[in-house]
Amino acid sequence: MKRRFLRLLERAGLIGPAFRTYERLVSLRPGRPAAIDGPPLPPRRLMVRVAGTADADWFLRSGRAAYDAIAAHVPLAEIDSVLDFGCGCGRVTRYWSDFAGAVRGGDVNTKAVEWCRANLPFARFEINRLEPPLAFEDESFDLVYALSVFTHLTAELQLAWRDELRRVLRPGGHLLVTTHGHSYLPRLDAGERTRFESGELVVRWSDVPGTNLCSAYHPERYLRDTFARGFAFVELEPEGARGNPTQDLVLLRKPS
Ligand SMILES: C[S@@+](CC[C@H](N)C(=O)[O-])C[C@H]1O[C@@H](n2cnc3c(N)ncnc32)[C@H](O)[C@@H]1O
Structure with missing residues (x-):
């Protein structure tokens, strides 16, 4: 029923505005208060865009868990520069404040990037368009991560961004992404x-790429045979994206 209704909206060209209204309504739902130790909380609408809820406690705890999942897979002591691609309002970037190297973030959402610029002064942030390129030089980063970003792009955009993120990675650098894998089959x-x-690869609502309505589902074979082209496939941890449950964590390495 829900999908039939969404299809009607899609045919009427109203799916984008309808989804934005839905997110606005979600941002009005009361959430649990949270103890804030660090940067302030973003406005509720920005939190909904990245976390699907304006619950402050979840925003903070899930951001921390996502950071910890990255640290469990990549030797952070050995890297000098990191890019949070599709950083949103910095749910995860905020946990890089003690990192000694360069922290960068980028997103297509101007309001989210403006909030990050004003509130996360230890990092620098760029706005990009839905399609590549990024503003960064070739081989700028040791690590690029994209948490729940490729989950919301069409097949064409995913491959274009994979290549662009490869461009900005140093040889030997890592690309860590999260995907909707096997655990999403019931949906x-x-x-x-x-x-x-x-x-x-299965993509739903490809008319609204870059929004959370557009949803991509990645089977392991697609990840290994298509998505990972140009990289070494390091690992796939099913449901390993701990701050983005129950997404899979995929780690690739740019060949040296
Ligand atoms: C579900 S949110 C996740 C945000 C953040 N990575 C996190 O885990 O909290 C998806 C994010 O990807 C961003 N995004 C979507 N398409 C993008 C693109 N082509 N370039 C950069 N960011 C994009 C959205 O604006 C949004 O902030």
């Missing part, structure tokens, strides 16, 4: 499930 309809199980 798929029969046709989508068949495609997923045969190794095809």
